[in-house]
Amino acid sequence: MNAPTAALHLQPRAIPQAFLDALAARFGSRCSTAQAVREQHGRDEGSIQAPPPAAVVYAESTQDVADAVQLADQYEVPVIAYGAGSSLEGHLLAVQGGISIDVSRMNQVLRVNAEDMTVTVQPGILRKQLNDAIKDQGLFFPIDPGADASIGGMTSTRASGTNAVRYGTMRENVLALEVVTAQGRIIRTGNRAKKSAAGYDLTRLMVGSEGTLGIFTEITLRLFPLPEAVSAAVCSFPTIADAVHTVIQTIQMGVPIARVELVDAATVAMVNKHSNLTLREEPMLLMEFHGSPNGVKEQAEMVQDIAAEFDAKGFEWADTPEERTRLFTARHNAYFAGIQSRPGCRSITTDTCVPISRLADCLLESIDEVNASGIPYFLVGHVGDGNFHFGYLIDPDNADERHRAEALNHALVRRAIAMEGTCTGEHGIGIHKQDFLREECGDGAIAMMAAIKQALDPKNILNPGKIFTL
Amino acid sequence: MNAPTAALHLQPRAIPQAFLDALAARFGSRCSTAQAVREQHGRDEGSIQAPPPAAVVYAESTQDVADAVQLADQYEVPVIAYGAGSSLEGHLLAVQGGISIDVSRMNQVLRVNAEDMTVTVQPGILRKQLNDAIKDQGLFFPIDPGADASIGGMTSTRASGTNAVRYGTMRENVLALEVVTAQGRIIRTGNRAKKSAAGYDLTRLMVGSEGTLGIFTEITLRLFPLPEAVSAAVCSFPTIADAVHTVIQTIQMGVPIARVELVDAATVAMVNKHSNLTLREEPMLLMEFHGSPNGVKEQAEMVQDIAAEFDAKGFEWADTPEERTRLFTARHNAYFAGIQSRPGCRSITTDTCVPISRLADCLLESIDEVNASGIPYFLVGHVGDGNFHFGYLIDPDNADERHRAEALNHALVRRAIAMEGTCTGEHGIGIHKQDFLREECGDGAIAMMAAIKQALDPKNILNPGKIFTL
Incomplete structure (x- = not known):
């Protein structure tokens, strides 16, 4: 079981020198073949690596992009658009060679x-x-x-x-x-x-x-x-199940909560250490409410009542923008807190999303499974959508750990698919989840996607080897 | 200017007798070639006509549909799915011959x-x-x-x-x-x-x-x-501009209104006659609010305040389900009320939708234009979305009237496109709006749509001649 294999085993296509010459003629100093520039554009935040693109073009206009793609079309060279480099599934990797078109200067x-x-x-x-x-x-x-x-x-x-x-x-x-x-x-x-x-x-x-x-x-x-009023809160629960059931009831009652994030106890500890906070090291929900002052109050009271049924404690409110930013920044840094908790590790991050009625089952079964495996992990989730992320913190040089982590990921994905969910709520397929996509969609839907791809990009030059491998 | 011409001038494809025999063998009495059945399936609620399909298959399962399409694929015969027959743009017309697959029995x-x-x-x-x-x-x-x-x-x-x-x-x-x-x-x-x-x-x-x-x-x-509380109201305005500006402000203030429908004075008169009502024969808004009892009250008060700034009068509330149904049924019957107002006529119904900031300009300029033309019409609109419908009530045997009505439609569509809107908010393209679609999307986007169509349906058997003509 090694999802990215097929894409990574493709041969990079040859890049004709005439193509690189034509790029240099058109873009001058905005076309770079410097090693450091190429390497920076040949990776993302994911755990997979591949050789960098042959060149990087800095586009400054639509016409720049069109001209670069026309040349790539002429010479049948892959092109990969580059924005901020924050994708997670190997989206930016030049697995079939080619060039990167950096659009970061097109930022107006x-x-x-x-x-x-x-x-x-x-x-x-x-x-x-x-x-x-x-x-x-x-x-x-x-x-x-x-x-x-x-x-x-x-x-x-x-x-x-x-x-x-x-x-x-x-x-x-x-x-x-x-x-x-x-x-x-x-x-x-x-x-x-x-x-x-x-x-x-x-x-x-x-x-x-x-x-x-x-x-x-x-x-x-x-x-x-911009909402007239915003209010945020954290509270803790005796168990993850209690936190999840609070979320499920909140959603099913139609409370228009703006954010509701789950962080498990061990991850709260990592976040505390990373962000110098003192949050209770128990399963936690971070919530935010947007609306009129009355509306926010009404929403918050409803959620507090639901949470109380599930033995929530330590409700703390963050009403100033600074406090709110501090809380949600800490949440957003859970990934980095996780990485930091095991020096030298990389994270294999899962992204399943299931219907809300199946969230508790999916999450709790998966927690048991990862605990049994002994692989360290962090756990956070956009649980109001039924979407959550494990980050399996593996030693990238330990093939056995990677294999076990991918097997956990695969088991989780199968569980989510069986529950009418998806292998990816928000990160995308990239090169990492292609086998999962096939299990989720079936050969018929994949064939339809591939037919569309071949119709619109018959030379397969647009980010080839991503989503599926033709 | 006659949008449907291209599609209607296509030659119907020959239907092999062997195909009809195979259908009859597979579907028995659920395959009909009776004239009345075919004619019923060869038309919709629009103003365009074409010869009926060669046969109608009544599908009762997914496998029925798959089997019928497999036969159609084998013999390269067009297939048109049929539900309730209520489309408006010639979607169901067998302009290239073929068969209708009636799915109305698949209703579970x-x-x-x-x-x-x-x-x-x-x-x-x-x-x-x-x-x-x-x-x-x-x-x-x-x-x-x-x-x-x-x-x-x-x-x-x-x-x-x-x-x-x-x-x-x-x-x-x-x-x-x-x-x-x-x-x-x-x-x-x-x-x-x-x-x-x-x-x-x-x-x-x-x-x-x-x-x-x-x-x-x-x-x-x-x-x-189902909303806990529902409330509906009608009110009248001195001018259409006042009604439209009330809607624009309501939307821009973020009031989560559930329905807000415009009916112009002449159309109110048609509706009164058709539905035996006594609504004020002035530009009118029909509104509906969904939410908690307090929420509905708050919404209704906000809209009443806005409407008052635009000289609304005759606010009447419909709080029972029966009263609400009566009002909105009358609104939904505006089309039939319009048709009835000119015996023997057919309606050429427009469907433009524009950004809300452009709604007043688009609507008022178009009203001036249609008034100047002398063609009778009704006017209703889902104005909260920037979507409205003129029904140009033409004598179907009068080529000049049809031509003038299509010219009005075209002018309206061009106006909407210039305002970053669309030729169709909700009725679709069918065979009637294909030229409009090209004006709206440009050749490049149409070429992309056509490439997708050709990739997924290379024999062009699925409802051919609709959206675009290959």
């Missing part, structure tokens, strides 16, 4: 339409930068995967994160795209109308396509009004 | 998951039948296009309607599908998890594909809790 807010609550941005803008740019207009973009990812990357992986329980994911919040196709043609999908029945939903097809169907050069997003 | 609720608020149904179930089946569990499916459409048809056209302003459209509310492909293969897309980043979003690609990429045999939908 192009148009804010405050009355319609939409914004059009370039793909390289980081989500925090976007929120800084629009907050004066009383608006925000809620999708928050933790990392300060680029909007282009978030669109490519159909990202979500802590706020998705209330605001949805990139699937619901990308309205329109400008896309450079595999032929280097510039097309537009979607528009700014709130709904449309105009032909195939190319926007939704592109969202989550992981750079394999097109490179995004403009992205139009839905925004939300 | 297969599984309700009350805890997750999801349901899996067969495609032929009607939306009222679905709601009757689940109301005892305190749940409802909100999408309401007016007609008692089939869920399969609503999925195919990406339908929405009066409740979409609050609950979204079929795009947001279809979670998973079982689909029979052009090769007669049965595949599954999506799952019941609330979010997923697992490969291409085939579910969203299928929603709105108008029968051209696959035939749906199971549909999993998101449900909502």
Whole structure:
């Protein structure tokens, strides 16, 4: 059982010197073949490694991207778009060689339409930068995967994160795209109308396509009004089951909670150490409520009542922005806290998502399994969506540990699929989850995806070897 | 300017007798070639006509659909899925010949998951039948296009309607599908998890594909809790502009209104006559609020305050289910009231949708234009979404009237596109709006759609000649 094998065993394609010469002629100093630059663009935050791309082009406009892709099309060379490098499943790895198109300089807010609550941005803008740019207009973009990812990357992986329980994911919040196709043609999908029945939903097809169907050069997003009132709280529970059942009841009662994050006791200890906090080292929920002052109060009271039924204690409120930021930053740093807890380790991070009614079963069975394995781990979850992450903290040089961790991951994925869930709630497939995708979707759906890929990218130059291996 | 021309000028393909014999052998009395049956299946509620299909197969299972499509694949014969026949843009017309697969007998609720608020149904179930089946569990499916459409048809056209302003459209509310492909293969897309980043979003690609990429045999939908409190109101305004500005402010203030429908003065008069009502014959808004008793009260007060700024009068509340049903039934019957107002006429119904900030401009300019033309019309709109419908009431035998009405439609569509909107908010493209789709999306996006169609249906047997003409 080794999911990434197929993709990693592909032969990198030869890169013609004439292609590199043409790139250099077109992009000058914005085309780099320096080893350090290439290496930086040939990895992500995941645990898999591959040789770096042959060159990196720094695109500064849609036309730059189109021109680079036209050359790649002409010479049949793979192209991989690069935003912030925060993906987790090997999305950026040049497993078939090729070049990286770095869009991080394409980071402008192009148009804010405050009355319609939409914004059009370039793909390289980081989500925090976007929120800084629009907050004066009383608006925000809620999708928050933790990392300060680029909007282009978030669109490519159909990202979500802590706020998705209330605001949805990139699937619901990308309205329109400008896309450079595999032929280097510039097309537009979607528009700014709130709904449309105009032909195939190319926007939704592109969202989550992981750079394999097109490179995004403009992205139009839905925004939300900054909530009038925000309140956050932490509380602890005797068992994980109690915490999870609190969440399930909260969701089933329709409380519009904005965030509800689970952290298990051992992970709270890691977070305390990493972020210098003194949270109770018990299973914990972090919650946030958005709304009118009355609405927030009503929501918080309802959740407190539910939590009390499950023996919650230590309810602590964080009402200032600083306290809230401190709490959620600590939560977001759980990954790094986990990594730090075992020096030299790497994390194999799971991403299953199940219907909320199956969350307790899925989570508790999986905890028993990982505890029995003896592999150290952290555990956090966007549990309001039924999505949670184990990080199996393995010694990357220990093949046996990696194998056992992948086997745990596989068992968890099978459990989630049997419960009508998915192997990935938000991280995407990349090169790491391709076998899982096949188990989840079946050969028929994979064949349909592959047929679409081959129709739109017959030379297989757009991030080849990701999602599936043709 | 005559949008449907290209599709209608295609030659129907020959139907081999061996194919009809094979169908008869497989389906017996469930395959009909009776003239009346064929004619019933060869039309919809739109204004375009074409010769009927060569046969109608009544499918009772997924395997029936798969077998019929496999035969159609073998003999290269077009197949058109038929639900309730309520589409408006010629979706069901056998413009290239072929057969109709009637799924109306596949009308079962297969599984309700009350805890997750999801349901899996067969495609032929009607939306009222679905709601009757689940109301005892305190749940409802909100999408309401007016007609008692089939869920399969609503999925195919990406339908929405009066409740979409609050609950979204079929795009947001279809979670998973079982689909029979052009090769007669049965595949599954999506799952019941609330979010997923697992490969291409085939579910969203299928929603709105108008029968051209696959035939749906199971549909999993998101449900909502029946609101604790519901309240509805009508009020009148001195001008349409006042009514529209009330809506724009309501939306921009984030009031979670469940329905907000505009009816112009002349259409109110038609509705009064058709439904035997005595509504004030002035521009009118019909509104509905869902929530807790306090929430509904708060929402209603906010909207009343906004409406007062725009000189609303005659606020009347409908608090019993019977009164509410009477009001919204009258609204839904505006189409029939319009048709009845000019005996023998047919309606060419527009469907543009624009960003809410552009709604007043788009609507008012278009009203001036249609008034100047002298063509009688009705006007209603799901204005909270920026979506509205003119029904141009033409004499179907008067080519000049049809031509002028299509020209008005075209001018309106161009206006909406220039305002970053769409030619169709909810009715779909069918054969009627193909030129509009090209203007809206551009050749590049149409080429991408066509490439997908050709990849998934290389023999072009699935509802050929709809959305675009290959």
